[in-house]
Amino acid sequence: IESQIPLESREIWKKFARKDIKTKEDFEKDFVNHVETSLARSMYNCDNLAAYQASSLAIRDKLIIKWNQTQQTQTMLDQKRVYYMSFEFLMGRAMDNAMINTGLRTPIKESVSELGFSLEDLIEEEPDISIGNGGLGRLAACYLDSFATLNYAAWGYGIRYEYGIFSQKIVNGYQVEYPDYWLTYSNPWEIVRTEIQYPVDFYGYVEEVPVYEGATEKKKVWVGGERVLALAYDFPVPGYGADANVNNLRLWSARPTHEFDFAKFNSGEYQNSVEAQQRAESITAVLYPNDNFDAGKELRLKQQYFWVAASLHDIIRRFKKSKRPWREFPDQVAIQLNDTHPTLCIPELQRVLVDLEGLSWDEAWKIVVRTVGYTNHTVMQEALEKWPLTIFQKLLPRHLEIIYDINFYFLQSVSKKFPGDNNLMTSVSIIEESNPKQVKMANLAVIGSHYVNGVAALHSDLIKLTIFKDLVKVFGGDKFGNVTNGITPRRWLKQANPKLAELISSKLGGDEYLSDLNLLKNLEKYLEDKEFKSKWQEVKTFNKTRLSKLVKDLTGYEIDPTFLFDIQVKRIHEYKRQQMNIFGVIYRYLQLKSCSPEERKKFQPKVSIFAGKAAPGYYMAKRIIKLINNVSQVLNNDPETREYLQCVFIPDYNVSKAEIIIPASDISEHISTAGTEASGTSNMKFVLNAGLLIGTLDGATVEIAREIGEENVFLFGHLSENVDKVRASHLFDVKLPSSLETVFQAIDGDVFGDSHEFKPLLDSIRHHSDFYIVSDDFNSYLEAQRLIDETFKGDHDIWIRKCITSVANMGFFSSDRAVEEYAEMIWNIEPLSK
Ligand code: 475
Incomplete structure (x- = not known):
């Protein structure tokens, strides 16, 4: 890979390259170092919070070393990459997960104790990263874990909401919402990339300009009316296994541009011009707290475009470095839409290719469709995103024109195939002729992608019979399929249930099942093993007691395990x-x-x-x-x-x-x-x-x-x-x-x-x-x-046998299996060779 460092200087770089944490001593040294310098504290004023932060920084250092290696390898190999576009990521806590995935939990636990703290207490200091609502956001987090574990070159792109899902208190039996300010104490898990900032425009108008200077032929371009900056924050995502990759979750934060509004400034409206600038930050201020419901708010569309424009800019910049022709874009890039929230990727990519890069409409459209895949997560009408044309037109005038053109060409092909079928045309159209007229994002997502999947077999069958029935008629059934969801056993077994994980390991002879969940099948051999079954019961009782304590703390009620x-x-x-x-x-x-x-x-x-x-x-x-x-x-x-x-x-x-x-x-x-x-x-x-x-x-x-x-x-x-x-x-x-x-x-x-x-x-x-x-x-x-x-x-033996048999047959529901299906069926990528 290219470097600006002169050859003769590189020896020093190599000599002092940051060493990995391998031993307890390595960790302890880093811990004290972070307490004293990064946090400017000492052993005389290091509380649990500071100790949590120092531990996290030490572990993060380790991840970053691996992160750098992973990214360098990916750049060098220049293989196809996946970009998982999700408006939500419900990551939960990072520190415990990082220790488990890197295999360092046991030595760090000892170190922390030698340093005078309890690891469990430090874990409790960490706020959850709760920038999601529910299933869809947690699914994205599980998939990131599997991408890294399975060695795929795959990044997540999302929004760094200042406020995640609200925190809930119960007052007199009612839910009361409070802001979730997860960034109160500086967040040790994020790395701000001040060098990665892109301008994103909104509003404005469409202009016709000569295709090149002096030409008579004209083309349309968008002149934005308001500009903000998208600033990148990176979150390392460690795979499971001592030598596993560390992938990236890139989240965008909105900032004002540095250009002052001089017209206002000069006429004495200093205050107004600063206020307009500050409005920028409201774009990434808060996550919309609706699950499975579309509220259709303008600010949400603004969030979506902000995120899509910044992510595509980043993806395209990376692609351009390889100096390949545009037609190879889909061989290098797969973009997966986690529901319709990022559907603007479709018109935005088309706009960049046609308006800015000068490709023909047809060339561009082929690239768009080959690049994009769409995952649907709900059939419920009230959850399907629709944007009133009025909002759309004002915020994204050029994109609306492009959507009209996409729709025009699409409906033309439909009417050729099904002449006179007006009901069909109405149903598959991207524009709903209601009052007010609306853009149907799910239709746009289907039309602009090469594959559409549901998230469980029944659901994937249902979408073909209900919301996409007519689109199936047009495209044929082969464009639609299923990838049943999965969960990561690293967080949802090893991290959540260490006692059960340990019992299983003792029988299966190690932790291999955590990266090959079908191995659980071997548990069936112990259905008659009395000692095993009694330990199994002990684990359940332990977990019920652990929950009873939480219930007592949070509600005052005492429940009996x-x-x-x-x-x-x-x-x-x-x-x-x-x-x-x-x-x-x-x-x-x-x-x-x-x-x-x-x-x-x-x-x-x-x-x-x-x-x-x-x-x-x-x-x-x-x-x-x-x-x-x-x-x-x-x-x-x-x-x-x-x-x-x-x-x-x-x-x-x-x-x-x-x-x-x-x-x-x-x-x-x-x-x-x-x-x-x-x-x-x-x-x-x-x-x-x-x-x-x-x-x-x-x-x-x-x-x-x-x-x-x-x-x-x-x-x-x-x-x-x-x-x-x-x-x-x-x-x-x-x-x-x-x-x-x-x-x-x-x-x-x-x-x-x-x-x-x-x-x-x-x-x-x-x-x-x-x-x-x-x-x-x-x-x-x-x-x-x-x-x-x-x-x-x-x-009770019958009950326990049911439980053991059930666990033994859960291999299919690993997110590793799900992600492999996406890779093979939709993205056409293979894991990077290590
Ligand atoms: C399903 N969220 C679960 C899970 O596939 C499924 C929609 C619109 C606006 C805001 N949030 C949403 C969802 O639709 C959602 O979370 N869907 C869920 O996705 C993962 O397991 O059945 O309800």
Whole structure:
């Protein structure tokens, strides 16, 4: 690789090249060094926070050495790279993960203790990186871990939001939102790249100019009206394994340009001109807190273009260094759209190629389509992104023209193939002729990419039958396929559940299964091993005790680790049906109340555990949280029943809490209305951590049942193909089963506080056609719960065998498998040879 350093000077560089951390002593030296210089502290004023920062800086140094090597190798080999464009990355904490992935956790733990601290305390000092909402953002984080582990040249691109997802407090049972300022203390995991800054324009107008100076032929160009700078921040992403690669997550932050508005400045409007500059920073100030919902706000479109323009600029700069012709762009670059949020990549790349680089429209369009792939994460109408033309036109006038042209050529080809089919044309058009007219981003994403995938088998079939039905007619079915989601076993087994990981290692003879998850299959050999099974049970009890402590700290409630732990943690959403779960809890409570103390003893003691955030503007979801909290208060204070049934809502669910909560489940709930949850990924995490599922046949739960055996999953409810019919039957009347009727009567009778608060929740079922078919699935849900009690109370050996068999068959759900499928099917890349 080229270097500006003269040959004769390079010896010094090599002599003093930064050495890797290998021993405890290396780490300790670096630690003290960082305390004394980077943090300007000493042993006389080093608290846990400083010790966490010094540890992180020392570990980060190690990652950076490897990061540099990885990037140099990638540049040298000049192979195709993948750019994973995700508007969200739910990374969680970095330090523990970096220690585990580099294999240094044990020596560092000892070092930290020798230095006078406890590693567990230091880990707790780190704020989560929570710049995402839920499943989609966490999936992106798991994929980054697999990219690095499997040695792919793959980067993530996203936004460095100053505020991630809000932090949730519960006050009087209600959710209250507070800002998540994760950058309060300087963030040791990011490296600001002051040398990497790109201008990004907005607004302005389109102008016709000669194609070259003096020519009569004209071309269109965009003259931007407002300019901001995109500044790069890099986050090293370590792969798993002592010598693994370190990849990059590049996040953009918006800054004012340095050019002052002199016109205003001169006329004495100093204040105004500075204010306009400061507006720039609002672009990357805050993550929109909606999950599976499109609010259509102008600032969000601005965020999207800001991020897309900066990332493409960066990608193109890197490509140009190789001096290849443009037609080779798709052989060097794969861009994956994580949902439609980065769809502007399509018109922006087309604009750069045609307007700025002078390629013909057709040449450019071929390059765009070959480069881009699109992953869809939801079929729900309210989540599909649509932008009013008015907003679009004002913010991105040239892009709108380009989209019109893309649409024009596309519809021309459609009308050739399907002459006179106006319904088809309307449905596949990028522009929705509604009032106001809108740009349908999902259609643009399908038309502008070479492959479209859903995230679980059922979901990928469904999108072909519903939202993309007509686009399938036009393009044929081969453009559409499936890559079932996966999770990284490094974070979701080794990091979250060290005791189980250790037990598994002891049987499988090492940690290899963490990078080859199919090896778990060998656990089946120990189904008859009594000692193994009793250790298995000990691990579960340990994890349940660990969670009980967290619950006590956060809610004040004491829960008993001998109870059955029934857990539902995910974003609060009507389609995920936390309301059905809490109605089930109420039903159980009423049953307990109505029987004698003797009869009560027959009940399996159980605690229902909930956690999750509601979008701040989502009224119904917030009512569900309130109901869960009111029910908790009644149940946990009822001396007649609390030995048999409790309920808790853990506030501020995030990745690091998930790592404590998930390993503690006996049962977890994945009970969405069939056909609504694209995949789900916590279902995979729970099973991998030796818990069983209660669930509908939705998303990846279908495939989990296939892999681990249907007899090991408590399935219930209507099938996806019948949901429409069931819904149609609600048109005139919703019939409540008597079980649900009883529950509603108790709520209406103020047993759980002022019933007015919950009326909208009940009315949406009994009076407003029960869109999520709670009334239809409720009895079948209760029946599945009954079966769980029976199985759990019965021969406990049977339960444990189910758990072991399930874990043994989870290999398929590794994100390594998922990423390999993307690489082969969509990106056409191979891992770099080491
Ligand atoms: C699915 N987020 C899960 C997960 O594939 C699936 C949409 C619009 C605006 C803001 N956020 C979104 C999502 O759609 C989302 O998170 N989808 C989820 O993706 C990963 O496992 O079933 O709901």
